[in-house]
Amino acid sequence: MDKSKLICELAGIVGRDSVLSCRRDLLVYEYDATPDVSMPEYVVFPRDASEAAAIMSVARREGLAVVPRGAGTNLSGGTVPLKGGIVLALTRMTEVRSLDVESQRAEVEAGLVNLEFQGFIAPHGHLFAPDPSSQKVSTLGGNVGENAGGPHCFKYGITTNHVYGLEAVLSDGQVVHTGGAAEDSPGYDLTGLIVGSEGTLAAVTSMVVRLMRVPEAIKTMLAIFDTLEDCGNAVSDTIAAGIIPATLEIMDRPLIAEVESSTHTGYPLDAEAVLLIELDGMKEELEGQSQRMVEICRRNHVRTVHVAQDDAERDELWRGRRVAYSAMVKLAMGSTVHDTTVPRTKLAETLRQVRDIADHYRIRVGTAAHAGDGNLHPLVVYDPRDLEEVERVHSADKEIVRLCVAMGGTLSGEHGVGIEKRDYMPLLFTEDELAHMREIKRIFDPEGLLNPGKLLPLDGTT
Numbered sequence: 001m002d003k004s005k006l007i008c009e010l011a012g013i014v015g016r017d018s019v020l021s022c023r024r025d026l027l028v029y030e031y032d033a034t035p036d037v038s039m040p041e042y043v044v045f046p047r048d049a050s051e052a053a054a055i056m057s058v059a060r061r062e063g064l065a066v067v068p069r070g071a072g073t074n075l076s077g078g079t080v081p082l083k084g085g086i087v088l089a090l091t092r093m094t095e096v097r098s099l100d101v102e103s104q105r106a107e108v109e110a111g112l113v114n115l116e117f118q119g120f121i122a123p124h125g126h127l128f129a130p131d132p133s134s135q136k137v138s139t140l141g142g143n144v145g146e147n148a149g150g151p152h153c154f155k156y157g158i159t160t161n162h163v164y165g166l167e168a169v170l171s172d173g174q175v176v177h178t179g180g181a182a183e184d185s186p187g188y189d190l191t192g193l194i195v196g197s198e199g200t201l202a203a204v205t206s207m208v209v210r211l212m213r214v215p216e217a218i219k220t221m222l223a224i225f226d227t228l229e230d231c232g233n234a235v236s237d238t239i240a241a242g243i244i245p246a247t248l249e250i251m252d253r254p255l256i257a258e259v260e261s262s263t264h265t266g267y268p269l270d271a272e273a274v275l276l277i278e279l280d281g282m283k284e285e286l287e288g289q290s291q292r293m294v295e296i297c298r299r300n301h302v303r304t305v306h307v308a309q310d311d312a313e314r315d316e317l318w319r320g321r322r323v324a325y326s327a328m329v330k331l332a333m334g335s336t337v338h339d340t341t342v343p344r345t346k347l348a349e350t351l352r353q354v355r356d357i358a359d360h361y362r363i364r365v366g367t368a369a370h371a372g373d374g375n376l377h378p379l380v381v382y383d384p385r386d387l388e389e390v391e392r393v394h395s396a397d398k399e400i401v402r403l404c405v406a407m408g409g410t411l412s413g414e415h416g417v418g419i420e421k422r423d424y425m426p427l428l429f430t431e432d433e434l435a436h437m438r439e440i441k442r443i444f445d446p447e448g449l450l451n452p453g454k455l456l457p458l459d460g461t462t
């Protein structure tokens with residue numbers, strides 16, 4: 001169909017102010033938080049599932065690709081519209097459709113920002129456990145798309161553990177409902193299949209999520225270690241002692257240096273690692289637990305361990321971790337970050353080897369880790385104009401991923417596969433296993449229009 005007629009048809013569905021098609025407007029939607037770029041032909045903002053369904057039907061008729069998009073903060077190239085087509089921007093679907101505090105359930109629309117939702121339920125004494133560090137801007141639909149995690153997910157689980165049901169639009173324009181408000185629903189777990197499918201199976205328009213009570217008390221402490229091994233051993237000993245902290249965040253020396261240069265949090269520059277520990281639960285049990293944590297750190301030769309005495313101190317301890325990503329990337333024009341996961345016991349060794357790789361390729365890497373689940377984020381900064389450096393970064397990236405898989409780990413703990421890690425999938429899955437995944441994709445999306453080129457290695461059909 002002629003482009004102007006198509007724009008009129010899309011505007012007829014959502015209104016003229018909800019369709020973007022001129023180059024200047026589209027530029028913003030050609031990228032996400034990765035270096036990959038590709039321009040869409042249209043960006044359309046539905047306000048409900050029926051509008052999203054009508055857009056999907058038009059796209060199917062016209063053979064146009066559709067890329068569901070929230071805030072575009074993903075770190076895997078997940079919203080780059082590789083085949084042009086339509087970006088389905090869910091950011092105007094921001095309602096909390098229902099809130100049932102007694103049953104600890106809410107139905108929320110996909111475009112609602114995570115932190116805004118937290119703000120909505122906080123006065124009711126509840127929280128939504130998935131708390132990606134991007135929660136100020138990332139949407140609940142994007143959290144579902146990537147099966148996002150966050151600092152508190154070690155204790156409480158990742159997004160999939162907090163979603164009971166979905167309203168979603170399929171590639172043929174049908175609106176379907178999966179799961180529900182109950183703990184379990186019979187039949188295949190389609191909710192589980194769609195969560196984390198990175199917009200390749202369906203566009204989620206709303207979800208039923210689990211709410212949790214805000215813990216009665218929180219204890220936050222910061223431990224400074226002279227070796228990565230001592231820090232890693234303190235993490236392992238903590239879990240072995242039956243303590244499940246809400247957060248166990250490691251930052252290594254190069255990252256500490258970047259954070260200190262921009263924020264002055266007081267982290268010592270000569271420490272090999274800082275460990276941010278947060279315990280939550282009933283007030284009485286926390287006293288004993290925090291004492292045991294201090295003992296564990298001491299047993300592992302901690303240099304100092306400081307327990308925050310009030311909310312202001314707690315905020316101060318968190319400040320460095322919160323700004324770690326921006327402190328690192330603001331220094332360079334280009335950056336990449338991995339989110340590979342290794343068994344917890346291999347974390348210290350892996351962090352050390354990541355540093356060796358960085359030295360070998362002469363690149364700048366600072367690493368943060370959600371230590372509880374062995375999820376590490378080596379942040380690489382570089383100058384994209386320096387093609388020789390870019391080459392070295394690519395080689396180092398590959399080695400880091402291979403290292404983590406060889407350590408018994410996986411490609412992505414939370415950021416998704418997208419374009420960035422698509423070609424590493426054969427490191428983890430056999431051809432047969434990938435063929436089964438392609439079959440699932442074909443059942444949901446026979447024409448291959450939903451977010452093409454993501455998640456699965458290219459085989460000519462994806």
Ligand SMILES: Cc1cc2nc3c(=O)[nH]c(=O)nc-3n(C[C@H](O)[C@H](O)[C@H](O)COP(=O)(O)OP(=O)(O)OC[C@H]3O[C@@H](n4cnc5c(N)ncnc54)[C@H](O)[C@@H]3O)c2cc1C
Pocket residue numbers: 032033067068069070071072073074075078079090110131132133134137138139140141142143144145146147148149150151197198199200202203204205325326414415451
């Ligand atoms: C500074 C920074 C810190 C971060 N920290 C974390 C972290 O701690 N933990 C973590 O997990 N991630 C983190 N991320 C990555 C990212 O923010 C998360 O993956 C987040 O969940 C993406 O949400 P979004 O709204 O930006 O989604 P987008 O980037 O817009 O989309 C992400 C993926 O989901 C799909 N998608 C989006 N909306 C829908 C929908 N409604 N239906 C179906 N598919 C959809 C997209 O097609 C895409 O594949 C961080 C990113 C940055 C930049």
